[in-house]
Every structure is written in C-alpha cells, then in structure tokens.
Amino acid sequence: MFAVLNRGGRLIVVDFDKNENIQHPTVHNSFSHEELKETLAEVGFSSTEMRTFYHGKQIFMKQDASMFLASSVK
Template sequence: MEESVFQHIAHRYDNDPQIHLTGKIAGEMEARMSIPHRLLDYGCGTGLVGLRFADEADHIIFADAENEMLKIVQQKIKDLDLKHAETLHLNVVEDTLPTIQVDTIIMSLVMLHVPDTQTLLKQLFKLLEPGGQILIADFNHNENVSHPLIHSGFTQEEVKAQLEEAGFTDPAIHTFYQGEKIFMNQDASLFLAKANKS
C-alpha cells in the first residue's frame, strides 16, 4: 500500500490558510449542532475542527487513518491537558468497527478523499446512537477540479441521497462559504450537511 500524502504533509498541515478554512467550518458546525456529549471527529487530521468543541463535549474521540496526524493531535491533547479526549487509529471503510457509540459525528473535508463514500456513511451510521447527529463539511462539485485520487466535490443532491441510503433521516444541506484557491488551487465553495439517526 502506498504511503499516504498525508503522512508527508502532517507536520506542515496547520498553516494559516488551513487554520482559516477549518475555523469557518467549525463555526458553521457549531451554529447548526445540538450540544454534543460524545463526539467523534472522523478523519480528524491534526484536530483543527474537533478541538473547537473541547469545551462543549463530555468526551471527544479523534479518529484518523494516518498515524502522523494522530501524533500531532495527541501532542495537542497533552499540551491542552484534555482529560476527556482520546485518539483512535481508524479507517471505517477497511477496518473492523470499534465498539464505540457516539451522539455526534463530525467530518470535515474527508469524503473527497474516500473512493467509496457510500460505505463510509453506512459505517459511520453504525457508530451513531439513535437520536444522534452527523455534520459533514466538504466541497461542492467543481468542474475545474480533476484529480485521479480525489472527488471533484459533490452535488448536494448526491450527498442527500447517500445519507438517506445509509439510513440517516432529515438531511439538510446548504452552502456556507466561498473562497479563492481553496480546492486544488481553484476557487470553490463549501457545503454543510446535517442529518440524524432516528
């Protein structure tokens, strides 16, 4: 298996543009989210989004498939002395699911890197408690982006259909941010999707 590009960029991931973008994402999630108790930040990267909820959630699990990203999150957890946070090496598409249940899942700029997004959502559905919520931020479909390893964004209709196919209810999706050169050096916009588990 080829080493992921994220293994190489982990230690320079927290740059100013990325911090700005993840701040916009976290702010929008916070505005739409019911109070989280047990929160899973799936595909957490260096924890830029999930750490914004450290004061709100009773317990936070930072999960990622890349060990280098998790090492950075672990150091941040230590530096901030967060007793209610932990990391988890996890790829829900390929790994056996852990025996955890959470009431909130957040996922920021993860789907575009996952070939099988339908399986991704179906697996995350299993980790969510009944009555729980999922919030997903990613790029709207962008015809100017073409790359063999990532999706060119998503239409909101297909995200809604995939959420419903995975079992989620009441999916609501809206565009909340537009920026210059934020997606493969192209101008792009971000959507936020929120759905529930009945």
C-alpha cells in the same frame, strides 16, 4: 458512521461543493448536494439539511470553490 451512532445521533459533514473543474486521480472533487442527500437517505439517515456557507478564490486545487455544511439525523 450510521452503525456507530445512537438513535437520534447526528452526522455532520463539512466539505467543498462538487467542482467539475477538478480532475485528478488522487483528489476527490467533492459531493453534489443531491447525490450526498440520496446516499445518506439510502443508508438510513433522515432530516438531512445542507447549505453552502463559504465561497473563496483559489482555495481548492488553485480553483475558486465553495464549502458546505450537511447535518443528518439517525
């Protein structure tokens, strides 16, 4: 995604917060905020902002979970 964005372009990610209780070979148990921030910075994104915006009961593989929004600028 970094390569196709114009300078100043924004990458927006919406996903579940990392959930260590989810273990399945075909299911991604999401990202920790710090790991995702590090990865985005390594490829060149700056100004990454993240926040959890929703908590729900049994919404991810029948587990309680929360969701986050991340925004990074190229």
